[in-house]
Amino acid sequence: MRRLLPVVAVMALMAIFGFGIYSVLGTLKSSRHHTTKPTQSQALIDLPGTVVVVQDGKIYRLNSLKFTPVKAPAYDWVQVEPAPGGDILAVAYSSAYTNVYLLNAKGQVVRELLSESSSQYLNNHWAYYPKVSPDGKTLFYAADWLDPSQGYNVDFQIQAVPFANPSAYPVVWSQAGLWFQGGDVEPIPLANGGIIYAKYNIDTLGNTYAQLVYVSSPYATPDSLTTAAQDCAEPALSPSGTEIAMVCTKNSLQSTTLQVASWNGTTLGTPVVISAGPEPASPTWSPDGKSVLYLNTLLTDKSSPFQLWWVPKATALKPGAPQQVTADLNFTATSPPVWTA
Amino acid sequence: MLVAALLVFGFGLSGVSGVVAYFLPAISAALNITGHQTQGNSPNGNHPTPTPSTTPNQPFNVLLLGSDNDTKFAPDQVLAQTMIVVRVNPQAHSVVMFSIPRDLWVPIGNGGPAKIDTAYADGGAAEAISTVENNFGIPINYWVWIGLGGLVHLVNDLHDVNIVAQMPILDDEYPSDLTGGNPYAYARIAILPGPQRLGGVAALEYARSRHGDILSDIARSQKQQQLLLDIKASAKDVGLADVPTIAGSLGDSLKTDMSITQVTSLLTLAKAFSDGSVQQIVMVGSQYFSNGTIDGQSVLLPNWTGINALVAQYFPS
Incomplete structure (x- = not known):
C-alpha cells in the first residue's frame, strides 16, 4: 500500500500535467484586440471638458481620464x-x-x-x-x-x-x-x-x-x-464655422483619411490631411476649435477596434500629429464623440 | 534509471494527450472541411475535376463559391449566388479577384443554357468548375464553398471585422432566413456608411443585401470582394491555438478540395499579400453583358468580346 501511494500520486501529477498542457494551449489563443468596458479603462490623455461616446449600445462620459456610464x-x-x-x-x-x-x-x-x-x-x-x-x-x-x-x-x-x-x-x-x-x-x-x-x-x-x-x-x-x-463624407463644422473636418476614402474603400479644409460659407479651401489612416472616422471639434477628436484603429493594425484619437491644433494651416487617447476600448465608429467644455 | 525513463515517458504521454485533446476538434473539423472530392450530382456526368497546381510558385486559380444554404433549399442543391475566381501569383505576390455575376446566362456543364448560379445546384463543384472553365477559359485548380452560417461564424470567431461601408445600406426586404423560423420571411436592415466594426450577422448583411443598390448583384460582388479583404486583414494574427475554435464553428458551412497542407500553405501565402497587391475585378456595363428576360427570368446576356478581353488581361495562359 505504501509503495502504491507514490505511484498514484505520480499518475495524478501526470494527469494534472496533461490537463495543464491543454489549458495552456487555450491561453495561447490570439489575445489580439482584447477590449474592455470603458469603466474598466482609463484615457491616456487628459482632454479638457467632457466627451460622450458610445460603446456596445451604452453611453459613457469621459472626464479627467475616467469613463463613467451615462445612466x-x-x-x-x-x-x-x-x-x-x-x-x-x-x-x-x-x-x-x-x-x-x-x-x-x-x-x-x-x-x-x-x-x-x-x-x-x-x-x-x-x-x-x-x-x-x-x-x-x-x-x-x-x-x-x-x-x-x-x-x-x-x-x-x-x-x-x-x-x-x-x-x-x-x-x-x-x-x-x-x-x-x-x-x-x-x-x-x-x-x-x-x-x-x-x-x-x-x-x-x-x-x-x-x-x-x-x-x-x-x-x-x-x-x-x-x-x-475625393469621396468625402462625415462633415464636422468647427465652432467658429470657418473649418470643416471630413473623412475621405482611399485605396478602393479599404481605408480612409481625415482631412480639414477652410470654409467661407460657399466653398471649401484645399484640404489638409490630418490623419492619414488606417480608418479615421466620425470627427468632432473641441469646444475651442483648436483640435479634432475622432475614432480610428491602431495605426499599425487596421483590423483593430476603434479607439479615440486626437489631433491638437488641427487647423488646415498647422496640423499636429495624431495622439492616441484610448488603447483597449471598442467604440462605435459611426457615432461621433460629443465634446463639451 | 528505469524509474526516470518511466516518469519521462509518462509525463510525455500525458502532455501529448493534452495536445491531442485540444486539437482533436480542429483535426476532425479540418478533415471534414478539406480534401473533398470534386463530385457532381448531375445526371449528365462527365465533369472534369480541377487540376491541382503542382509546380511551386506558379500562379493558380481558386473558385470561391458562396451559397444561400438556408432551409429553402435541399442541402445538396443550393445555388452558388457568389462565384469569385481568385488568381494567386505566389512569385509576383499578386492576387486577382474576378466576380462572375450569378444571373449570367451561359451553357451549364453538359446541358443547356441557364443562369450560372444553377451550375453548383445541378452538379456540385464539378459542374460549377466545368461551367467556368468552358465559358471563360479559366482553368480552375481548387475550389472552396462557404455557406451563410459559415461566413457569420468565421467573422465572429475573428472577433469582428472592420469595413469602410461604401454607402448607406437600406433594405426593407432582406431575407431573415438565418434568424427567423420562416426562410421566406423578410427583415428591414440599415447599415450606416463609413468606417465601422461589424459582427458576423452585420457583415453578412453588408455583403448580401442587394435591394438598395441600382447595381444589385454587381454591387453585391464589389462588397463581397471588399469583405474578403477585410476578413483577410482580421485573420492575419490567427494562431495555431485559435484553429480548434474556428474550425469547429465552421462545421458543414465550409468545404474545399484542397488538402490541409495546401490550405495551410495558402493561409501563409495570404499573410504576405498587402491590399495593394490585390486587384478587384467586377464586370459593370454593356461591354460585358446586357439585361434580358428568358423564360420569365431576369438574366444577364454575356458579351463575350468584352469578357474574353478582360479574362485575357487578368488570366493570361
Whole structure:
C-alpha cells in the first residue's frame, strides 16, 4: 500500500500535467484586440471638458481620464449628438427601426423626439444623425424614404422638424431615392439657415462615392463642395464655422483619411490631411476649435477596434500629429464623440 | 534509471494527450472541411475535376463559391449566388479577384443554357468548375464553398471585422432566413456608411443585401470582394491555438478540395499579400453583358468580346 501511494500520486501529477498542457494551449489563443468596458479603462490623455461616446449600445462620459456610464434607459444606443443646454441627442436602435431621444446630462429622457410610431407622415423607420440648428429651433436628421414607384428603392433623405414640436409634418430637404444610391446623410445645420450634408451617388462605372454638398433651403439645387474623386463624407463644422473636418476614402474603400479644409460659407479651401489612416472616422471639434477628436484603429493594425484619437491644433494651416487617447476600448465608429467644455 | 525513463515517458504521454485533446476538434473539423472530392450530382456526368497546381510558385486559380444554404433549399442543391475566381501569383505576390455575376446566362456543364448560379445546384463543384472553365477559359485548380452560417461564424470567431461601408445600406426586404423560423420571411436592415466594426450577422448583411443598390448583384460582388479583404486583414494574427475554435464553428458551412497542407500553405501565402497587391475585378456595363428576360427570368446576356478581353488581361495562359 505504501509503495502504491507514490505511484498514484505520480499518475495524478501526470494527469494534472496533461490537463495543464491543454489549458495552456487555450491561453495561447490570439489575445489580439482584447477590449474592455470603458469603466474598466482609463484615457491616456487628459482632454479638457467632457466627451460622450458610445460603446456596445451604452453611453459613457469621459472626464479627467475616467469613463463613467451615462445612466440612460436600457436601450441599444448607437449614436449621440450634442443638444442645447448640455443635453444629448441619442439614437436608440431596435431590430427594424430607430428612435431619437433627448437626454439630460444624467441620462434621463427629457422627451422622445422621433419614433417609428410617429412615422405616419413619410412612412420612415430609421432616423440617424440628429442635429439641432444653431438657433435651437429645428431638428435635422436623415430618414429612410421608400420610393412608392419602385418597391425596393429605399434611400436616406434629409428631413427637418421643429425641435419644440418634432411630431409635426417633416420638411424634406433633399431629393434622394432616385437611384438606389444610399441617399443623403449627416446633415450639418448652418447659422445662415442652410445645411451641409453628405450625398451618396454612383457613377456610370458602378463606383459609389460621397460628396459634401450645401443647400440654402429645402429642395434647392445642392452645390457640391467636394468632388466625386475625393469621396468625402462625415462633415464636422468647427465652432467658429470657418473649418470643416471630413473623412475621405482611399485605396478602393479599404481605408480612409481625415482631412480639414477652410470654409467661407460657399466653398471649401484645399484640404489638409490630418490623419492619414488606417480608418479615421466620425470627427468632432473641441469646444475651442483648436483640435479634432475622432475614432480610428491602431495605426499599425487596421483590423483593430476603434479607439479615440486626437489631433491638437488641427487647423488646415498647422496640423499636429495624431495622439492616441484610448488603447483597449471598442467604440462605435459611426457615432461621433460629443465634446463639451 | 528505469524509474526516470518511466516518469519521462509518462509525463510525455500525458502532455501529448493534452495536445491531442485540444486539437482533436480542429483535426476532425479540418478533415471534414478539406480534401473533398470534386463530385457532381448531375445526371449528365462527365465533369472534369480541377487540376491541382503542382509546380511551386506558379500562379493558380481558386473558385470561391458562396451559397444561400438556408432551409429553402435541399442541402445538396443550393445555388452558388457568389462565384469569385481568385488568381494567386505566389512569385509576383499578386492576387486577382474576378466576380462572375450569378444571373449570367451561359451553357451549364453538359446541358443547356441557364443562369450560372444553377451550375453548383445541378452538379456540385464539378459542374460549377466545368461551367467556368468552358465559358471563360479559366482553368480552375481548387475550389472552396462557404455557406451563410459559415461566413457569420468565421467573422465572429475573428472577433469582428472592420469595413469602410461604401454607402448607406437600406433594405426593407432582406431575407431573415438565418434568424427567423420562416426562410421566406423578410427583415428591414440599415447599415450606416463609413468606417465601422461589424459582427458576423452585420457583415453578412453588408455583403448580401442587394435591394438598395441600382447595381444589385454587381454591387453585391464589389462588397463581397471588399469583405474578403477585410476578413483577410482580421485573420492575419490567427494562431495555431485559435484553429480548434474556428474550425469547429465552421462545421458543414465550409468545404474545399484542397488538402490541409495546401490550405495551410495558402493561409501563409495570404499573410504576405498587402491590399495593394490585390486587384478587384467586377464586370459593370454593356461591354460585358446586357439585361434580358428568358423564360420569365431576369438574366444577364454575356458579351463575350468584352469578357474574353478582360479574362485575357487578368488570366493570361
